[in-house]
Amino acid sequence: MKKIGVIGAGTMGFGISFYFAIHGIPTHVVDISNVELENAKEKLKTYYQLFNENGYPLPFSERETVSFLSYSTELNHLKDADLIIESATENLILKQELFKKLDLLAKPEAILTSNTSSLKLSDIALYVKKHRNRLLLTHFFNPAQIVPLVELLPSEETSTQIVDDIKTFFESINKTPIIIKREVPGLAANRIQVALAREALSLLEDGVLSKEDLEKTLYDGPGFRFAASGLLKIIDFGGLDVWSSVLQNLQKEIESEVRDFSIINDLVQKNAIGVKTGKGFFEYPNKGFDEFVLQRDSELLKHLLNTRYKLLNRDL
Numbered sequence: 001m002k003k004i005g006v007i008g009a010g011t012m013g014f015g016i017s018f019y020f021a022i023h024g025i026p027t028h029v030v031d032i033s034n035v036e037l038e039n040a041k042e043k044l045k046t047y048y049q050l051f052n053e054n055g056y057p058l059p060f061s062e063r064e065t066v067s068f069l070s071y072s073t074e075l076n077h078l079k080d081a082d083l084i085i086e087s088a089t090e091n092l093i094l095k096q097e098l099f100k101k102l103d104l105l106a107k108p109e110a111i112l113t114s115n116t117s118s119l120k121l122s123d124i125a126l127y128v129k130k131h132r133n134r135l136l137l138t139h140f141f142n143p144a145q146i147v148p149l150v151e152l153l154p155s156e157e158t159s160t161q162i163v164d165d166i167k168t169f170f171e172s173i174n175k176t177p178i179i180i181k182r183e184v185p186g187l188a189a190n191r192i193q194v195a196l197a198r199e200a201l202s203l204l205e206d207g208v209l210s211k212e213d214l215e216k217t218l219y220d221g222p223g224f225r226f227a228a229s230g231l232l233k234i235i236d237f238g239g240l241d242v243w244s245s246v247l248q249n250l251q252k253e254i255e256s257e258v259r260d261f262s263i264i265n266d267l268v269q270k271n272a273i274g275v276k277t278g279k280g281f282f283e284y285p286n287k288g289f290d291e292f293v294l295q296r297d298s299e300l301l302k303h304l305l306n307t308r309y310k311l312l313n314r315d316l
């Protein structure tokens with residue numbers, strides 16, 4: 001990729017563009033808000049330092065990395081981009097308008113993608129005519145600059161060559177692209193996460209265990225094992241015979257209703273929405289949101305470097 005365009009300089013747009021820049025890929029970021037663009041420039045310095053401090057192999061100096069990024073409020077700057085990733089606010093009409101414009105201004109061989117979490121590619125691309133075989137979802141996981149997974153969802157019209165090219169590109173920069181073969185809301189990772197959340201929050205709301213013990217259960221139980229392998233290998237190790245019985249016995253016992261969780265809604269009513277307001281299920285005193293996020297990202301970076309990155313880049 002000679003040039004990438006990223007639309008949106010918020011949480012995800014920042015992470016995506018930062019990741020391309022540390023890999024030396026010229027990236028132009030477009031946002032309607034100059035404030036967001038300025039924030040993204042500031043965050044770049046903070047994250048370069050964080051990656052450096054944690055020992056992430058950065059092939060370019062901070063100055064060089066900064067030089068790979070450019071910013072504007074004008075979509076026109078994306079007309080020579082090879083790949084354009086839309087990561088603007090989650091709003092269908094806004095995204096439809098953006099894709100309508102991109103379809104007209106992007107060069108014919110450009111690939112157009114969206115990072116939407118909940119909207120359908122077919123809806124977002126309603127007005128796209130010229131690039132219909134060059135469209136897909138590229139769904140990153142927050143923080144996009146650290147979490148390896150990128151879910152790819154092509155449409156029925158997307159050429160297989162484009163899917164292969166995008167997959168190869170992400171692999172070349174140590175992301176983990178996976179292909180979703182058919183349009184399902186939430187793709188794979190968010191669906192699995194919501195299934196987990198439904199059961200965990202039901203156990204909490206029904207008083208089966210305390211919030212502290214729920215955290216320990218996941219962190220030191222399934223989460224601990226997931227750090228080493230995916231689900232199917234866990235089943236292979238446990239034995240398919242065992243899992244077959246467990247699934248049969250327990251599936252009917254777990255929560256399968258769509259619930260309105262008062263355990264969350266009551267806290268939202270009190271503006272206890274989590275780290276952003278200093279209180280959610282737990283308290284987050286003395287530091288601001290950004291500091292807590294940096295602390296978390298430092299932990300995630302250590303994990304990345306100790307696991308995936310070491311394996312993928314033995315010689316770096």
Ligand SMILES: NC(=O)c1ccc[n+]([C@@H]2O[C@H](COP(=O)([O-])OP(=O)(O)OC[C@H]3O[C@@H](n4cnc5c(N)ncnc54)[C@H](O)[C@@H]3O)[C@@H](O)[C@H]2O)c1
Pocket residue numbers: 007008009010011012013030031032033036086087088089090091094098115116117118139140141142
């Ligand atoms: N936050 C997450 O955990 C997460 C994870 C995966 C995917 N996503 C998806 O990524 C996208 C962005 O989410 P986010 O969390 O970064 O949101 P955000 O609110 O942090 O950032 C959105 C940015 O888009 C900008 N914007 C709005 N309209 C625009 C336009 N017409 N042109 C250019 N810029 C515009 C806003 O100014 C803002 O800076 C959404 O589609 C969301 O569903 C979010």
